[in-house]
Amino acid sequence: MENESSNSLFHEAFNPDISRRDVLKTGSAGTLALAAGSIPLPFVSSGASAQTAPAAAAEERVVWSACTVNCGSRCPLRMHVRDGEITWVETDNTGLDEYGDHQVRACLRGRSMRRRVYNPDRLKYPMKRVGARGEGKFARISWDEAYQLLADNLKRIIAEYGNEAVYLNYGTGTLGGTVTKSWPPASSLVARLMNLCGGYLNHYGDYSTAQIAAGLNYTYGGWAAGNSVSDIANTRLLVMFGNNPAETRMSGGGIVYHLEEARQRSDARMIVIDPRYSDTAGGREDEWVPIRPGTDAALAAGLAHVLISEDLVDQPFLDRYCVGYDESTLPEGAPTNGHYKAYILGDGPDGIAKTPDWASRITGIPSRRIVQLAREIGSTKPCYIVQGWGPQRHANGELISRAIAMLAILTGNVGINGGNSGAREGGYSIPFERFPTLENPIDTSISMFTWTDAIARGPEMTATRDGVRGKDKLDVPIKFIWNYASNCLVNQHSEINRTHEILSDEDLCEMIVVIDNHMTSSARYADLLLPDLTTSEQMDFAMDANAGNMNYLIFADQVIEPLFECKSVYEMCSEIAARMGVGEAFTEGRTQEEWLRHLLAQNRRRDPDLPDFEAFREMGIYKRQNPNGFFVAYRDFRADPEANPLTTPSGKIEIYSEALAKIAAEWELAEGDVIDPLPVHASTFEGWDSPERAQYPLQLIGFHYKSRTHSTYGNVALLKAAARQEMWINPIDAQARGITNGDSVELYNERGRVRIAAKVTPRILPGVVALAEGAWYAPNRHGTDQAGSINVLTTQRPSPLAKGNPSHTNLVEVNKA
Amino acid sequence: MGWHEFPLVIFTVLAQCAVGAFILLGALMLTGRLEGASLRRLNRPMLIIWILMGVAFAASTLHLGSPLRAPNALLRLGSSWLSNEIFLGSLFFALGGLFWLLTLLDKVSPLLRKVLLSIAMLLGVAFMYATIHVYMIPTVPTWNTPFTPLGFFLTSVMGGALLAQLLLSLSGQGQRLLAQLLPWLGALAIVVALGTSVAHAMSLAGIQSAIQSAVDLVPHYQSLLIIRLALLATVLALWLFALRSMRHQPLVLCASFVLLLAAEMLGRNLFYNLHMTAGL
Amino acid sequence: MTQYGFYIDSSKCTGCKTCQLACKDYKDLDVDVNYRRIYEYAGGSWQADGDTWQPSIFSYYLSIACNHCAAPACVPVCPSGAMHKRSEDGLVVVDTDTCIGCKSCAMACPYGAPQYNARKGHMTKCDGCYERVAEGLKPVCVESCPLRALDFAPMEELRERYGNLAEVAPLPSASLTGPSIVIKPNRNARPVGDTTGSLANPKEV
Structure with missing residues (x-):
């Protein structure tokens, strides 16, 4: 594969290796004819559109499109098209590229979009499963057959089990679109369709932020806002807890670019707290503090101990804006010494003072550095304390997210310029009303992470044990899954081997519909495969970029004709709606383009500054600065907390949460799980100090990787070669196992085995190994994954409060293969 | 150890042996002690030299990505040592071959043939000189050392002497003074080769860039070097043994020469595997 | 002759490889x-x-792409003249219609710039996007950089703006070939000749 040439890429695209992917393919004269000829790059599309172009050199056109994947950025792509084929991919090149009115430059993935559109893994026509589920054997069917099969099963399952047996799986493969968006599933066209058909089982939370969303909800009320990243221009000290925009938000209009530009303006010191020496650090940090995974709350407590004992806290802020810092603001029902200060100083129920020495032993950070860091945080104003979403993606992630936010709260940095709430950085968005998806008549909701349980033991799941919301318990298991633009069916959901077992039982979930562009590891588990268009093959508006002070909308025009027999999700849903008897209600008589024109016209009525359809189409990207300057989270609350209370029960920042105290008392928790009214540090299963370490001594964490956005782009050969999938391991741990850089190693625990090359690097804390999430699961005959797919090793045991994915709480052992 | 430059290994080793033998035998011919029939008797098996040259050049084209464009290699004659090498090598091949053919057919005057022979011998020297310079690249610290010319020269001397001995033996001229001298020359060259190989290996310790150390380039370098030196010692032993027994002399010399080719190709392959640049 | 060259800001570079992939897409x-x-x-x-x-x-x-050196190591060793330094802009370019694929340039270049294409049987390399440059555009890699860590301009301009540093580990000494680059070093940068580190991604370059 290393020497894969463009020719072979093409050849593969049109002559799929049947044995490799086990796709049962009925003969297609067109496909075979094309495969027979060796046609060089640029790629040639389907037989239908290959209308033997005249020999004269065709004119090159440039069409605006977008990269609509789940990185948190959103990038415009300028597709160069000749003869109906994309020849190369440019990005925003408009304007003078001055910061503030800068170009939104795509990253390496967007620049490789051509290889995703013309990928050998493309799904070409509707297929139904013919082998065992997950075996990957399919037979080609017509669209008509596909629609009928789907509608028949949907009707049958709704009739037999009710609408709560229908589930829309979490999926972020097509993000930020208006028509095409797959996330949140409740805002997708599939949701609109289902809402017209009686509704579906909802979910809450997401794989990115389950624990922080749940945890900080009790601190700040709702989704915790953060100051705009641009506001770093106004700070003096930047403290990053596991925040790594260089690897998570790498586009040239995204967070990392804002970070570097803003820091150039403020010259703020930057402290990076992370088990890995990330690319965000990489010589740009003033200090790197490596920390044991899952121990950020202990570090926060140790820092708090210094802040409190050296009187570096903002007492007036705590008195006026917060609940439960000390005795004076502790709610009435709370136990004596149930406040935060008592917890830190050792006067709480555990009687342990959270001294720097105590924190040092847990975090692996020398106590003198903890003292220094605390003094620096306590004496530098303003201070921008921010957490990424890695620290919270742990078994104790709800507590960690709240504990980190405590540092911003203790120092009174909330609601001011150059400060932050301690949550992840925020930004400005241009308000834009999307495709209406109507109301779901069903209230019942599960955590997005527990859908496999809902298949296997749905009716056993309760509100207090499994976090079922809207009902005391589930009445029916999941019987029908819509999986649109999602690889969470297998690859991106934890514990792949367990998922495989549950999905393999065809009596449990009876129908799985996968709508996607490529034969992903999830698509292999479909009963019905519907080939979707890529963004390049249809028209949409793309937005939802997290982009500091400058937000933008992208006109993602149709660049090329649809390849093969692929259809848009709008067309698919319209056709299915018609067969469900709600066709007219679904389309309201509009085509996809008519919907876009309609939505833009509606939005322009509210916001006349927006360009009209034709102007927007021409400019491709519409940019706007935040009219209110730097976004500051909770600015109004800070200015007048009585007039602008938070949405917490008390209207204040709840350091002590009565709601959590109630939950802690009422919920049935698994052994060792902790829910606490205070943001305490708690040990977890498979943590640094858990007994399982005797057998599996290494902590395994995941990270976002430049060659993919989660799993999207994971099948692009150029990207796979440019940034190889490797397991990071410190030379000290490697040497003890006889491993040298580049060696093939096996990582394993009781849930599975992965074989991958080792990257022996000093850039990771000893005792910790790291594997980038998202590689496409590729088991060999013995079930050992050969791709480095981390979810073979992660657990489906959920976190206590959010019932979210503890993706970074894993113990493994590593051997030289 | 990779063999990705094997075509160049064949080319350089065979050409160096061929040129060495041609120059040694040419010197004998120039002394005027070989006349008429005995000259032609020696000339006949010298076909082997031209076969070796033919194989060498054929192999060299395998190194090219676009062999059909091989003539383009001469476009920078005078400026590029590779152009010079190919040009001089070809000219040596052509004029030396012409001399051989004229001698075989006994055409043109002996004086003219001697002039042709002298020119061909000079071209051989120039060819060898150009080959050395192809590899004396300032940005390649492992090649740009005195060991490169020394190693190439020693291959010419050892291989040339042994091949010359074999050709003399095949032509029944084994009693000649040159034939008596060749083993001494060969022995001397082999001893020098043994010594310089060790010195060369030791010199590698001092060559490193930020990302590569010469000593790490070839795994088991020392073992491979010992194999080469053992082969050379065997070559010498067989060579000396062959001169004692007249019965199977050509056969034993031939075996010795084959072993020598193996030793030198192994050594040359080590040389190519030692490629690294001063940078990335 | 105007000598063009690259500016490489290693202090900004996060190793995202957008430059590499933008180039690979554009040049197919x-x-x-x-x-x-x-x-x-x-x-x-x-x-x-x-x-x-x-x-x-x-x-x-x-x-690092091609540094379009003042004294390129690749040019003198080329037997066909395919590898040449353009007089108009100083860019070092390989004429792929002439190249015989002998790989001498790749052996000589201390920056790994000549990239052999086995499928085509000849050498290929960064040509500084000279056609774009002639139109007043920057090379594709420069325009692609999300962090604006690359630039391309006449060397006089670059040196005036950014200084003269053209060597840092693991690059070779600039005195060897006179690379037409200016580097802004990362704070972690080790001086040229350093051997305390190692190349962490040998299979990716």
Whole structure:
């Protein structure tokens, strides 16, 4: 594969290796004819559109499109098209590229979009499963057959089990679109369709932020806002807890670019707290503090101990804006010494003072550095304390997210310029009303992470044990899954081997519909495969970029004709709606383009500054600065907390949460799980100090990787070669196992085995190994994954409060293969 | 150890042996002690030299990505040592071959043939000189050392002497003074080769860039070097043994020469595997 | 002659490889051909102290294409003249219709710039996007950089704006070939000749 040439890429695209992917393919004269000829790059599309172009050199056109994947950025792509084929991919090149009115430059993935559109893994026509589920054997069917099969099963399952047996799986493969968006599933066209058909089982939370969303909800009320990243221009000290925009938000209009530009303006010191020496650090940090995974709350407590004992806290802020810092603001029902200060100083129920020495032993950070860091945080104003979403993606992630936010709260940095709430950085968005998806008549909701349980033991799941919301318990298991633009069916959901077992039982979930562009590891588990268009093959508006002070909308025009027999999700849903008897209600008589024109016209009525359809189409990207300057989270609350209370029960920042105290008392928790009214540090299963370490001594964490956005782009050969999938391991741990850089190693625990090359690097804390999430699961005959797919090793045991994915709480052992 | 430059290994080793033998035998011919029939008797098996040259050049084209464009290699004659090498090598091949053919057919005057022979011998020297310079690249610290010319020269001397001995033996001229001298020359060259190989290996310790150390380039370098030196010692032993027994002399010399080719190709392959640049 | 060259800001570079992939898309390169390569140089050690760890480590990236050297090592060794330095802009370009694929240039270049294309049987390399440059555009890699860590301009301009540094580990001494680059070093940068680190991503370059 290393020497894969463009020719072979093409050849593969049109002559799929049947044995490799086990796709049962009925003969297609067109496909075979094309495969027979060796046609060089640029790629040639389907037989239908290959209308033997005249020999004269065709004119090159440039069409605006977008990269609509789940990185948190959103990038415009300028597709160069000749003869109906994309020849190369440019990005925003408009304007003078001055910061503030800068170009939104795509990253390496967007620049490789051509290889995703013309990928050998493309799904070409509707297929139904013919082998065992997950075996990957399919037979080609017509669209008509596909629609009928789907509608028949949907009707049958709704009739037999009710609408709560229908589930829309979490999926972020097509993000930020208006028509095409797959996330949140409740805002997708599939949701609109289902809402017209009686509704579906909802979910809450997401794989990115389950624990922080749940945890900080009790601190700040709702989704915790953060100051705009641009506001770093106004700070003096930047403290990053596991925040790594260089690897998570790498586009040239995204967070990392804002970070570097803003820091150039403020010259703020930057402290990076992370088990890995990330690319965000990489010589740009003033200090790197490596920390044991899952121990950020202990570090926060140790820092708090210094802040409190050296009187570096903002007492007036705590008195006026917060609940439960000390005795004076502790709610009435709370136990004596149930406040935060008592917890830190050792006067709480555990009687342990959270001294720097105590924190040092847990975090692996020398106590003198903890003292220094605390003094620096306590004496530098303003201070921008921010957490990424890695620290919270742990078994104790709800507590960690709240504990980190405590540092911003203790120092009174909330609601001011150059400060932050301690949550992840925020930004400005241009308000834009999307495709209406109507109301779901069903209230019942599960955590997005527990859908496999809902298949296997749905009716056993309760509100207090499994976090079922809207009902005391589930009445029916999941019987029908819509999986649109999602690889969470297998690859991106934890514990792949367990998922495989549950999905393999065809009596449990009876129908799985996968709508996607490529034969992903999830698509292999479909009963019905519907080939979707890529963004390049249809028209949409793309937005939802997290982009500091400058937000933008992208006109993602149709660049090329649809390849093969692929259809848009709008067309698919319209056709299915018609067969469900709600066709007219679904389309309201509009085509996809008519919907876009309609939505833009509606939005322009509210916001006349927006360009009209034709102007927007021409400019491709519409940019706007935040009219209110730097976004500051909770600015109004800070200015007048009585007039602008938070949405917490008390209207204040709840350091002590009565709601959590109630939950802690009422919920049935698994052994060792902790829910606490205070943001305490708690040990977890498979943590640094858990007994399982005797057998599996290494902590395994995941990270976002430049060659993919989660799993999207994971099948692009150029990207796979440019940034190889490797397991990071410190030379000290490697040497003890006889491993040298580049060696093939096996990582394993009781849930599975992965074989991958080792990257022996000093850039990771000893005792910790790291594997980038998202590689496409590729088991060999013995079930050992050969791709480095981390979810073979992660657990489906959920976190206590959010019932979210503890993706970074894993113990493994590593051997030289 | 990779063999990705094997075509160049064949080319350089065979050409160096061929040129060495041609120059040694040419010197004998120039002394005027070989006349008429005995000259032609020696000339006949010298076909082997031209076969070796033919194989060498054929192999060299395998190194090219676009062999059909091989003539383009001469476009920078005078400026590029590779152009010079190919040009001089070809000219040596052509004029030396012409001399051989004229001698075989006994055409043109002996004086003219001697002039042709002298020119061909000079071209051989120039060819060898150009080959050395192809590899004396300032940005390649492992090649740009005195060991490169020394190693190439020693291959010419050892291989040339042994091949010359074999050709003399095949032509029944084994009693000649040159034939008596060749083993001494060969022995001397082999001893020098043994010594310089060790010195060369030791010199590698001092060559490193930020990302590569010469000593790490070839795994088991020392073992491979010992194999080469053992082969050379065997070559010498067989060579000396062959001169004692007249019965199977050509056969034993031939075996010795084959072993020598193996030793030198192994050594040359080590040389190519030692490629690294001063940078990335 | 105007000598064009690259500015490489290693202090900004996060090793994202957008430059490399933008180039590969524009030039339609095969998987194993990289006109621009991103070198990760890393080293250092860890000290244990009780339950805690203290790192003293470094790492940084260098994005290197062809440096269009003043005295390129690739040109004199080329037997066909395919590898040549253009008189109008100083860019070093290989004429792919003449190249015989002898790989001499690749052997000589201390920056790994000549990239052999086995499928085509000849050498290929970064040509500084001279056609774009002639139109007043910058090379594709420069325009692609999300962090604006690359630039391309006449060397006089670059040196005036950014200084003269053209060597840092793991690059070779600039005196060898006179690379037409200006580097802004990363804070972690080790001086040329350093051997305390190692190339962390040998299979990616």
